[in-house]
Every structure is written in C-alpha cells, then in structure tokens.
Amino acid sequence: MNKWEMVIGLEVHSELKTRSKIFCGCSTRFGSSPNSNICPVCLGLPGVLPVLNQKVLEFAIKAGLALNCRIAAHSKFDRKNYYYPDLPKNYQISQYDLPIAENGWLDVEVGDGIKRIGITRIHMEEDAGKLVHAGSTITSSSHSLVDYNRTGVPLIEIVSEPDLRSPEEARAYLEKLKAILEYIEVSDCKMEEGSLRCDANISLRRHGQTKFGIKTEIKNLTSFRAVQRGLEYEAGRQQTILDEGGVIEQETRSWDEEKGVTVLLRGKEHAHDYRYLPDPDLVPLEIDRQWVEELKKQLPELPSARKQRYIEQMGLSDYDAGVLTASRATADYFEQVLAAGASPKGAANWVTVELAGKLNQSGLTISQSPVPAAQLAQLLKLIDDRVISGKIAKDVFARMWQTGKEPEQIIREEGLTQISDDDSLRQMVEQVISQHPQTVADFHAGKEKAVGFLVGQIMKLSRGKANPEIVNRMLREKLLEG
Amino acid sequence: MTMPYYSIGEIHTLLVSRETSAEALCRDYLERIEKINPEINAYITTDPDGALNAARAVDRLLAAGEDLHPLAGVPAIIKDNICTRMLRTTCGSRILGQFVPPYSATVVERVNAVHGVILGKGNMDEFGMGSSNENSAFGPARNPWDPTRVTGGSSGGPAAAVAANIAVWGLGSDTGGSIRTPASFCGVVGMKPTYGRVSRYGLVAYASSLDQIGPFAASVEDVAIAMNCISGYDPADSTSARTSVPDFCAGLKKGVRGLKIGLPREYFGEGIRPEVSAAVMAAAAKLSDQGAECTEISLPHTEYALAAYYIIAPAEASSNLARYDGVSYGSRIDGDDIIAMSCKTRSRLFGMEVQRRIMLGTYVLSSGYYDAYYLRALKIRRLIKGDFDRAFASVDAIIAPVVPDVAFRIGEKTDDPLTMYMTDVCTIPVNMAGLPSLAIPCGLVDGLPVGLQIIGRPMAEAEILQIGHCAEQIIGFAGIANKTKAGAL
Numbered sequence: 026m027n028k029w030e031m032v033i034g035l036e037v038h039s040e041l042k043t044r045s046k047i048f049c050g051c052s053t054r055f056g057s058s059p060n061s062n063i064c065p066v067c068l069g070l071p072g073v074l075p076v077l078n079q080k081v082l083e084f085a086i087k088a089g090l091a092l093n094c095r096i097a098a099h100s101k102f103d104r105k106n107y108y109y110p111d112l113p114k115n116y117q118i119s120q121y122d123l124p125i126a127e128n129g130w131l132d133v134e135v136g137d138g139i140k141r142i143g144i145t146r147i148h149m150e151e152d153a154g155k156l157v158h159a160g161s162t163i164t165s166s167s168h169s170l171v172d173y174n175r176t177g178v179p180l181i182e183i184v185s186e187p188d189l190r191s192p193e194e195a196r197a198y199l200e201k202l203k204a205i206l207e208y209i210e211v212s213d214c215k216m217e218e219g220s221l222r223c224d225a226n227i228s229l230r231r232h233g234q235t236k237f238g239i240k241t242e243i244k245n246l247t248s249f250r251a252v253q254r255g256l257e258y259e260a261g262r263q264q265t266i267l268d269e270g271g272v273i274e275q276e277t278r279s280w281d282e283e284k285g286v287t288v289l290l291r292g293k294e295h296a297h298d299y300r301y302l303p304d305p306d307l308v309p310l311e312i313d314r315q316w317v318e319e320l321k322k323q324l325p326e327l328p329s330a331r332k333q334r335y336i337e338q339m340g341l342s343d344y345d346a347g348v349l350t351a352s353r354a355t356a357d358y359f360e361q362v363l364a365a366g367a368s369p370k371g372a373a374n375w376v377t378v379e380l381a382g383k384l385n386q387s388g389l390t391i392s393q394s395p396v397p398a399a400q401l402a403q404l405l406k407l408i409d410d411r412v413i414s415g416k417i418a419k420d421v422f423a424r425m426w427q428t429g430k431e432p433e434q435i436i437r438e439e440g441l442t443q444i445s446d447d448d449s450l451r452q453m454v455e456q457v458i459s460q461h462p463q464t465v466a467d468f469h470a471g472k473e474k475a476v477g478f479l480v481g482q483i484m485k486l487s488r489g490k491a492n493p494e495i496v497n498r499m500l501r502e503k504l505l506e507g
Numbered sequence: 508m509t510m511p512y513y514s515i516g517e518i519h520t521l522l523v524s525r526e527t528s529a530e531a532l533c534r535d536y537l538e539r540i541e542k543i544n545p546e547i548n549a550y551i552t553t554d555p556d557g558a559l560n561a562a563r564a565v566d567r568l569l570a571a572g573e574d575l576h577p578l579a580g581v582p583a584i585i586k587d588n589i590c591t592r593m594l595r596t597t598c599g600s601r602i603l604g605q606f607v608p609p610y611s612a613t614v615v616e617r618v619n620a621v622h623g624v625i626l627g628k629g630n631m632d633e634f635g636m637g638s639s640n641e642n643s644a645f646g647p648a649r650n651p652w653d654p655t656r657v658t659g660g661s662s663g664g665p666a667a668a669v670a671a672n673i674a675v676w677g678l679g680s681d682t683g684g685s686i687r688t689p690a691s692f693c694g695v696v697g698m699k700p701t702y703g704r705v706s707r708y709g710l711v712a713y714a715s716s717l718d719q720i721g722p723f724a725a726s727v728e729d730v731a732i733a734m735n736c737i738s739g740y741d742p743a744d745s746t747s748a749r750t751s752v753p754d755f756c757a758g759l760k761k762g763v764r765g766l767k768i769g770l771p772r773e774y775f776g777e778g779i780r781p782e783v784s785a786a787v788m789a790a791a792a793k794l795s796d797q798g799a800e801c802t803e804i805s806l807p808h809t810e811y812a813l814a815a816y817y818i819i820a821p822a823e824a825s826s827n828l829a830r831y832d833g834v835s836y837g838s839r840i841d842g843d844d845i846i847a848m849s850c851k852t853r854s855r856l857f858g859m860e861v862q863r864r865i866m867l868g869t870y871v872l873s874s875g876y877y878d879a880y881y882l883r884a885l886k887i888r889r890l891i892k893g894d895f896d897r898a899f900a901s902v903d904a905i906i907a908p909v910v911p912d913v914a915f916r917i918g919e920k921t922d923d924p925l926t927m928y929m930t931d932v933c934t935i936p937v938n939m940a941g942l943p944s945l946a947i948p949c950g951l952v953d954g955l956p957v958g959l960q961i962i963g964r965p966m967a968e969a970e971i972l973q974i975g976h977c978a979e980q981i982i983g984f985a986g987i988a989n990k991t992k993a994g995a996l
Contacts, residue, residue, distance in 0.1 A: 075745070104826050108829065113830060115829035164846075300826070302881065
C-alpha cells in the first residue's frame with residue numbers, strides 16, 4: 026500500500042428506534058412473526074397515503090445536531106424509483122436535494138491523535154421489506170417469500186465525506202458514530218439485527234495526488250469486522266489492478282464474508298436511474314428554529330465531552346475514560362457506581378476489568394448485568410473500609426454474580442471478613458516464623474524475597490482473610506526484633 | 508318503470524314522511540340498474556347486498572325516530588378508483604380487475620357514516636387516464652343522451668348514472684377535468700373542489716398533486732349537500748387542508764348581484780366550437796341581468812397548460828403506478844422469473860393509454876431530461892397559478908366553457924391521442940392551479956348538453972355554488988335531464 030493512499034467514504038443506514046413506523050402507525054418491533062406489523066399504508070396498497078411520524082423528524086434532527094450538522098430550514102421528501110419486490114410501492118420515500126441535515130463532522134481517535142471526519146449529509150427514509158429466497162438468489166429460486174414487517178421502519182442515512190484513509194479509520198469512525206447514536210437514544214445500532222448498516226466507497230490514489238481515483242462501492246458489510254476486512258480486501262484488489270497498469274471500473278461490489286472477497290454486483294452501465302421526484306403526497310417541511318434549539322438543549326453529554334470530563338475531573342487514564350465512555354450504558358453504569366459512593370479510580374477499575382470480563386464471558390450487555398451498580402459500590406466500600414481484601418473481593422463479586430446477593434450478606438455467610446485484629450495476626454506471624462527457620466535465616470542473610478514467602482504462608486493460614494498490609498508490617502517488626 | 512328525477516331533498520322528505528322506505532327506493536334503483544345499465548355501462552360493479560343493508564339500516568333509524576342526514580338512504584354511485592372495503596375496486600383496469608380493498612377511502616367512510624346507500628362502482632377510464640371513458644377495461648360508458656356517444660371521462664360512469672337516473676348522486680375524481688368533462692357531456696352538475704378540500708385517502712392515485720375527489724348530481728343544491736358530507740381535513744391525508752368547512756347550502760340563494768365575473772378570452776377563441784362559446788356567453792349575459800358584472804380577462808399562459816400537464820401528470824403516474832407489479836396484490840401473469848413476471852403483468856394488463864403515460868413519465872424524469880421537462884413544466888404550473896392569482900385580484904369568479912365541443916361519437920378520437928388530449932384544454936389549468944370549479948349544463952347544441960364551468964378562488968366553493976345555483980335557475984336546464992333517452996326508460 027506504500028505507494029497508494031486509500032480514500033474511503035461511508036454511507037451508514039441507521040434504524041431509528043421510534044415505536045411506530047415512519048409513515049403509518051404500525052409497530053417497529055424487531056423479531057415479530059412475519060407480516061404481523063403491517064397495514065394498507067406500509068403495504069403500499071392502492072389509494073393509501075403516507076403521514077410523517079413527527080418522532081422521526083425529531084430523531085433525525087437530534088442526530089444532525091449531535092453530528093454538528095446544519096439543520097435545514099426547508100426540507101422535503103422525494104421518491105426514489107426502482108423496482109424490487111421487497112419495496113411494495115416500487116419507490117422508496119427518501120430525501121434527495123433537501124436533506125434534513127448537512128455539513129457536519131465527527132472527531133475520531135486514530136493512532137495517537139484525533140481526526141475530524143466530515144459528514145456530508147443526513148437524510149430520512151423508509152426501510153424496505155425482507156426477502157427470503159427458497160434458493161440462493163432471487164432469480165435462481167423457485168419462489169421467494171416477503172416479510173413486510175420492516176417496510177416503513179424509519180432510517181437515517183449518514184453520508185461521510187471521503188475523509189477516511191484506512192480500514193482502521195473507517196472502523197473507528199463507525200464505532201464513534203454508533204456510540205453517538207446510542208448516546209442520544211435515537212438508534213439501537215445493532216448491526217446483527219440490521220439496525221445499523223454500512224456501505225463503503227473506496228478508491229486509491231498516489232500519495233500527494235489531489236484528484237480522487239475511480240471508486241467502487243462495497244455492499245453487504247454486516248459487521249464492524251466486515252467493514253474493515255472488506256475494505257482491506259478491496260484496497261488490495263484495486264492495488265493489484267493499478268500496479269499492473271490496469272484501470273479500476275466504477276462498480277458496485279458485494280462483500281462475501283465466508284470467502285473473504287468482494288464480488289461484482291453491478292457495473293456502471295447497470296447503475297440505477299432513480300428518477301427522483303418530490304413526493305406529492307407529503308407536504309414540504311418547514312423546520313421551526315426554536316424547536317431545533319430546544320432539541321439541542323435536550324441532547325445529553327456526548328462521548329467526547331464525557332471522556333474529557335473523566336480525565337480532567339476524575340483523574341482517570343485516557344484508556345479507562347475511553348473504555349468507559351465508548352457506550353452510554355457503560356458510562357451510565359459507572360456513574361451510578363460513583364453516585365452510590367465509590368471512588369472514580371476503584372469504580373473504573375472494577376467496571377472495566379472485573380465486570381467487563383464477566384459480561385464478556387456470559388455474553389451479556391451491561392444493562393443486563395446481574396450485579397447492579399449500587400451493589401458494586403457496596404463491594405468497593407467494603408474494600409476501602411478494609412473489611413475485605415481486594416483478592417477476597419473478587420471471590421465475593423463472583424458470588425454476587427451467581428447469587429444476586431448483597432456483598433455484606435455473602436461475607437457474613439461465608440466468614441470472609443478480613444482479619445485486622447492484632448492478636449490473631451500476631452499468633453499467625455509467630456507460628457509461621459517458628460515453622461520456617463531457614464527462610465528467616467535467608468531474610469537475615471539479606472534475601473528480601475523471603476518476606477514475600479512468609480506473607481504468603483500467613484495468607485494461606487488465614488485462608489486469604491488476613492489484612493496483607495498489617496501482616497507485612499508485623500512480620501518485618503518481628504523479624505527485625507528477632 | 509319510470510322514476511322521477513328526485514332531488515336529494517325530495518328523497519329526504521319522502522323518507523322522513525315515510526311515504527317510501529329506503530329499502531323500497533333502493534330496490535327501485537337496483538331494478539333500474541339491471542334494466543338500463545347494460546346499455547349505458549355506467550356501473551362496473553353493483554353491490555345489491557351492501558346497498559340493501561345500508562338502506563334497511565336507514566329504515567331502522569327512521570323507525571327509531573332518529574334524525575336523518577340529508578344523504579341518508581339516498582342511492583349513490585362511487586367511481587371505481589375510490590376504495591370500498593370488501594367491494595371490488597378496479598380503477599377500470601384489468602390489473603386490478605379482481606382487487607378487493609381491505610379498507611375504505613375516507614370519503615366512503617363519510618358517506619357510510621351518514622348512512623348513504625352505495626349502489627356500486629362507477630365506470631371510468633383506466634386509472635383516470637382518458638377524456639371519454641373509452642379507456643376502460645370494462646368497455647366505454649355510454650352517454651344517456653345518445654348511447655352512440657361518449658360520456659366524457661374519466662368519471663364517465665358516475666356522470667352517466669346520474670344523467671340516466673340510475674343513481675341520485677355520485678363521487679368522481681378530477682385530475683385534468685375528469686369530473687367536469689363528463690358532467691358537461693352528460694348534462695349534469697359536477698364539482699372539482701379545491702385541492703386539499705376533500706381527503707384523497709383511498710383514492711387510487713393517478714397524479715397525486717392534481718387528483719381531487721368531487722361530487723356529481725342533477726342540481727347545484729344536491730352537489731352542495733354532497734360537498735357538506737365529504738369535505739374537511741383528514742389526518743390520513745397530509746395534503747388535505749385544515750381550513751374550516753362552511754355549510755355549502757347556506758348561501759345558495761344569495762344571487763349574484765354585485766359579483767364580478769371574469770370571462771377569459773383565451774377560453775373562447777380558436778379550438779372552441781362557436782356554438783359552445785355562444786351558449787356560455789349567453790349564460791354569462793343572463794347572470795349580468797341578475798346583477799353580476801361580467802368583464803373580459805386574460806389568463807395568458809393558458810396555451811402552455813396542456814403541454815405542462817402531459818409532463819407533470821405522467822411523471823407522477825409513472826411513480827404511482829409502479830406498485831402494480833404482480834407481486835403482492837392485483838392480477839399477475841406468470842413468467843420465468845420475477846422480472847419476466849412483472850414485465851408480462853404490466854405490459855398485458857395495463858391498457859395502451861396507461862402504458863403510454865407511464866413511458867412518457869419515465870422519460871421526463873430520467874437523468875438528463877428532468878430539468879428540460881419536469882422542472883420546466885413545474886415553472887409553467889407556477890405561471891398558470893400566477894395568472895389566476897392576478898385575475899382573482901379583480902374578479903370573484905371566472906366563467907368558461909368546460910369542453911370545446913359536445914359529446915363525440917364512440918371511437919371517433921381513439922386513434923389520435925393528441926386530439927383526444929385537446930378535450931381537456933379548458934379544464935386542465937384549473938387542476939394545475941389547484942382551484943375549485945363547478946360544471947353545470949347551460950344549453951344544448953345538436954341536441955346534446957353543453958356545460959359551463961365556474962372557477963373560484965382557493966376554498967371558495969360556496970361562492971361558485973352560489974353563482975352556479977343562480978345560473979341554473981335562470982338557464983332552466985335542470986328539467987331537461989328528463990329528456991335523456993335512458994332516463995325515460
């Protein structure tokens with residue numbers, strides 16, 4: 026790749042999580058039995074008319090604001106005409122020349138810096154239905170089935186400028202975009218459910234060249250990993266052609282996840298002519314500035330600002346702050362732990378390591394965590410108060426995860442309270458010293474490691490309940506006395 | 508049997524005084540349909556069971572002493588592009604030949620809510636595309652004044668049914684003259700309301716920015732009664748107006764004294780048969796006698812309206828009709844794969860005129876042609892609207908012919924689409940400007956009805972109904988509907 030520079034732009038479709046569809050009252054619920062969330066309007070029956078769901082407009086404006094866009098004062102819907110059996114009207118109601126939001130940007134962390142990626146536009150549109158083929162493709166199947174539940178589910182399409190320069194940057198951009206849409210609660214962004222979809226445009230040019238090369242569009246990128254891999258593959262494919270003196274064809278290609286290659290979907294000569302026209306069934310939108318200002322005020326703190334706050338006000342590391350703010354749910358959980366009295370550093374450590382580990386193992390999201398934030402805070406307080414050691418706390422946490430019991434109850438039931446009482450500790454110290462004369466001798470000969478061994482023995486004896494700090498101090502005193 | 512041309516008011520009186528029952532009236536009309544419809548072909552589908560059920564419901568209300576809406580129990584015909592739940596709605600097309608909607612249009616719900624009696628569905632040019640009703644997959648409707656002649660279109664069925672007294676009133680739709688032209692050819696009254704006055708929800712779209720539902724009846728008063736029922740904002744139609752709806756009957760008898768009426772010179776010149784111009788002018792003169800002030804005006808961009816219409820309407824139609832692909836409803840002709848299936852379905856089940864307009868519309872929206880055709884047509888549309896705006900600064904209403912000539916013979920113009928398109932030259936500008944217009948009969952030429960139209964300001968249906976009512980009284984045409992051949996059966 027050294028000779029060539031990648032130029033990448035992404036088109037992201039995100040389902041808005043409104044309760045009803047964009048132009049009718051049907052539910053948007055995912056996973057309902059086929060063709061159960063449908064009505065004459067979303068089926069496009071003769072004579073029906075669309076009526077805009079105001080919530081869709083609100084969510085699209087919020088997305089525009091969160092991505093630093095200019096919100097249009099005048100906007101409208103257009104018809105994008107093309108034939109496909111998952112599209113009941115054979116046109117999609119979308120937006121063409123007056124999208125709801127334009128000219129935004131998004132700051133993405135790449136390498137050790139921050140890069141500003143331009144957002145060309147955001148527009149609203151309706152989703153199509155889902156085809157299930159009896160065979161592998163629509164033309165080779167004896168028949169296909171159509172599920173119209175998804176028809177009319179609201180989408181926003183977010184188009185980036187061709188500002189991305191590597192598959193890693195593309196992935197980082199997507200992750201940041203997903204975090205923002207989740208933060209402002211307009212989309213669930215579940216790629217596996219198709220509520221976040223991505224098409225990528227990529228071309229190569231020589232470093233230093235300002236003119237863009239000929240691009241190809243990659244479709245069927247169904248995961249973050251697929252976006253990165255698909256772009257890597259396509260960059261390599263284009264490079265091979267260019268290195269051999271060939272010419273890139275402007276075409277649409279599809280990512281084949283199993284084979285790890287992109288395959289031709291359609292060439293330039295088969296590019297659609299969508300014959301856009303203003304939708305005469307929907308009146309033009311006049312966007313009230315005051316409403317936009319109100320929506321702006323309602324926006325929550327966005328990931329970048331939150332991360333900055335964690336670093337500056339809580340003294341967290343850049344890494345921890347980044348992990349905690351990558352999803353709103355995690356950051357919210359973290360702040361609930363703090364609100365229940367925990368210290369930022371302890372809470373950050375436990376949320377990003379112990380809790381994240383358990384969640385990962387069991388495939389749960391943080392909002393499904395069996396340990397609520399308040400209980401985690403209780404556990405952290407017990408450590409701070411030296412009732413239990415950090416090591417014991419991990420066991421207690423595991424029990425909390427399994428049983429749902431409060432940490433104090435587990436400690437009480439299992440007798441896990443840390444031993445800080447001098448008499449019992451002194452007894453154990455004396456016992457260990459008398460049992461290991463050789464080690465004591467080693468210590469006096471200057472072997473510092475010997476102390477660690479003896480502490481370990483005392484911890485074993487106490488079954489982990491001894492307060493390690495006190496043991497350490499007491500042991501040294503005793504050894505030096507002797 | 509002969510049946511007097513009862514007005515809606517007379518039927519209401521007969522029902523309330525219990526001189527007849529709604530059921531008996533309904534049976535009489537169903538019987539007349541059976542006898543007369545084979546010749547006139549006004550109905551594509553009749554619904555005897557539904558109509559009788561509705562009529563019996565009216566009789567139960569009467570028996571219970573309930574107040575009746577003026578339209579309760581009054582037999583009506585609904586154009587077959589207006590959806591009726593569980594009643595076949597074909598749009599005059601083979602492609603929807605077996606289509607039974609699972610829902611009713613808002614206007615149908617409104618008619619049902621006042622216990623109107625829907626006898627059946629009216630013949631029409633396929634998807635509203637035509638001026639003579641000859642583009643119907645179910646054969647042309649025939650003019651009751653002379654069954655060898657066309658009814659006009661596209662709402663030929665409802666117009667012919669009212670003229671032949673096989674319905675008391677009806678609903679049609681008007682995209683470029685589709686209510687006014689057949690009203691004029693059949694000698695009945697028809698109104699195209701202001702765009703947005705009546706909900707389009709459930710009207711199968713031809714050209715959405717021009718389509719508007721409106722009533723037919725034998726008199727202006729009956730049209731006003733129907734307008735009272737169907738008008739008003741509908742949350743299911745984003746383009747319906749939130750304007751309040753007056754009582755359209757209230758001011759009918761106010762006369763025309765002091766009203767300024769404009770006669771646009773562009774509507775009385777070349778291409779208009781002199782006898783038609785003369786009949787409209789004579790009516791205007793009678794209105795002057797009644798105290799109206801008639802002046803000549805100019806609507807300078809009129810000559811471009813037809814050309815612009817045949818870009819805008821097909822453009823919208825090409826998109827609106829894309830859904831008839833054989834996939835999930837309507838009729839289908841199988842093919843080897845989905846593309847072949849859709850191509851066969853569309854090329855065999857759409858008629859020639861519909862295919863012509865789909866191709867025109869597809870062409871004008873294509874990349875590279877959009878600006879040259881569609882955008883320029885929209886500019887002309889604004890100029891036409893501007894013409895009317897300027898005219899209405901100095902006049903209260905505009906009077907013009909509806910059609911350049913009387914009803915022509917069936918088959919006379921079918922080989923020449925451009926000549927056929929000229930039929931709508933006087934009606935199209937009104938749709939382009941979204942204005943209300945009332946067509947009323949104003950005389951006979953060659954023994955066939957001639958119509959005039961009264962065009963009003965946006966939302967000024969009450970004013971043009973008032974002028975129309977006055978004109979109707981002084982012209983004295985209402986009575987001659989009895990002379991239609993079929994009506995005398």
